[in-house]
Amino acid sequence: MSFDDEWSRIRAGQAGVRLNQLDGGGGGGTQTPDxxxxxxxxxxxxxxxxxxxxPDTRTAGDHADTATAAARAAFGGWQTASALQTVEETWNGQVKMLLGRLAGEQTALRGSGLSFRSQDLKTRDAYRSLIGEQGEN
Structure with a gap:
């Protein structure tokens, strides 16, 4: 059997396949949670x-800065002091990055609530216009 013949058989057998199911069965309107x-x-x-x-992240970051600064002063003139300077710079960068991520998550959480609410209202209005109840609450 040639490739073209086999491909034609496969395509003919696939003509009735429907792609309206989720993995595990079911489509819209089933027991699958929305x-x-x-x-x-x-x-x-x-x-x-x-x-x-x-606030707790800022407090922890400041606490580490204080302790590192004290240790750096105690090791003044040693290579350990310059290494502690590198540790402090790295730590401050990580704290700043974490605070930025927290701010981003906070913004996303507040924004998603508004986004879902807005979409719900648009969907409601679209259905109302379809059934002739536009403008009613």
Missing amino acids: LKSSPEAKKAAADAIQQVLD
């Missing part, structure tokens, strides 16, 4: 970042 969003949980997580994680 996407859910909890604005309250997102707000609580963003608040925890703002009120707990950010």
Whole structure:
């Protein structure tokens, strides 16, 4: 059998395949859970970042700076002092990067709640316009 003949048989056998299922079976409207969003949980997580994680990270970073500066002063004139300077610079960079990531996560959490709400309202309005209830609450 040539490649073309075999390919034609395969294509003919695939004509009835439908790609409307998720892995594990089911398509739309099955028992598979839908996407859910909890604005309250997102707000609580963003608040925890703002009120707990950010201040605690800054405090830990400052504590390490104080201890490293004291150790650097104690080892003044030794190579250890210059090595501690490198450690302090690296640490400060890592703390700054972590604070930036925390700020990004906080912004994303607050923004996603607004994004989901906005999309829900657009979807509601689209359905209302389809069934002639536009403008009603």
